[in-house]
């Protein structure tokens with residue numbers, strides 16, 4: 001067995017792991033990054049990037065279909081899924097090459113293979129042991145299923161959905177959370193009949209209910225069928241399709257069923273438990289400074305309970321590298337992390353929902369305002385509808401921002417500064433927002449909440 005010593009050994013080369021590697025290398029550490037598959041992880045190869053490429057192709061399809069509304073003659077002739085996949089893969093490949101080059105340039109040692117924590121500070125890969133002064137666990141997450149629901153054949157997860165080279169005539173999506181509504185959006189734009197089955201009584205149940213209501217309205221208008229509060233009972237499949245049973249006795253037939261019921265931490269089977277890492281139902285537990293119960297062993301990204309988002313992983317990776325370097329970085333505040341659901345229309349949110357704000361501050365201590373995008377010139381030009389909902393503490397800062405509409409995710413940058421810097425609407429109101437932009441609607445909402453609405457009635 002060969003022994004190798006490093007300042008930092010990182011297990012998993014996804015968003016959390018590679019950002020820790022890059023920042024640690026920048027800070028002068030000698031870093032080994034262990035990856036069993038491809039550098040970039042879920043986000044780059046099976047998550048954020050490929051899905052957003054599909055969503056962009058979907059937008060192009062929608063715009064082409066609707067081109068007559070804008071006085072442009074174009075004929076929508078269909079989707080060439082092979083060509084769509086080539087476009088998508090070209091984006092992933094380019095980013096993958098760029099990232100690999102960056103890792104090499106920073107002199108991070110890439111170790112290919114499955115790693116196992118074989119000592120509190122040691123990771124074994126094949127016949128080699130990599131020991132670090134510190135170790136970061138970053139093995140990410142995998143698609144979840146329901147008890148007794150087997151993935152295979154026509155019952156698929158997002159991993160298989162991204163491999164498809166054909167468009168189903170009818171697809172059933174089990175789960176109305178982020179991943180479910182994004183795939184539903186893509187397939188609908190590509191021409192499939194889509195039905196979403198959600199056990200709770202609304203889509204995107206983690207968002208403020210006002211966003212769910214707007215999304216449900218928009219999806220119904222797009223012809224996406226919704227089965228809300230519908231309990232899944234089972235599925236059978238044949239060569240030609242799936243037959244889904246609901247607890248209500250209703251059955252649904254489709255070509256395929258996408259299981260989008262969340263993601264589970266990928267943290268078992270790699271020696272964590274054996275080394276005594278504190279875990280809870282598969283999650284790796286850390287303190288707020290992301291250290292596990294073992295001194296010098298940290299965890300970042302989707303294996304740590306909280307929002308499973310790539311940019312959370314990036315920030316946690318940077319945090320841990322700086323923490324190890326003794327820079328005493330600021331703790332990553334879970335509530336300040338921006339969230340975007342990239343369906344059509346998009347949802348962008350940061351901070352508290354109205355319910356959470358009421359619970360935290362008391363109902364009488366908050367006020368809310370909803371600005372309708374009907375009053376926003378650029379939204380009218382694009383032909384999108386939607387709202388911005390703001391929640392503030394009375395005489396205090398904005399604590400929640402929620403927006404739905406085409407491209408709403410692009411507004412989250414300013415929104416997260418407002419919420420994280422605890423700006424009052426009165427601080428934002430005098431700042432000038434360019435006209436005509438969708439961003440202007442954010443300025444308008446703050447003007448209104450500060451008591452001086454411009455293009456709004458209240």
Ligand SMILES: Cc1cc2nc3c(=O)[nH]c(=O)nc-3n(C[C@H](O)[C@H](O)[C@H](O)COP(=O)(O)OP(=O)(O)OC[C@H]3O[C@@H](n4cnc5c(N)ncnc54)[C@H](O)[C@@H]3O)c2cc1C
Nearest residue numbers: 012014015016036041042043047115140301302308309310
């Ligand atoms: C369909 C889909 C769409 C998504 N869209 C978005 C989005 O738009 N925006 C967003 O912010 N987030 C999105 N996410 C979530 C995002 O991908 C994750 O939050 C992010 O990838 C988590 O990063 P991570 O480093 O924790 O884990 P991962 O990216 O999963 O990386 C973990 C890495 O560890 C490797 N690994 C695991 N075990 C071992 C081992 N024993 N030895 C060696 N290597 C190992 C894996 O191969 C993997 O490369 C999406 C996810 C999915 C599935």
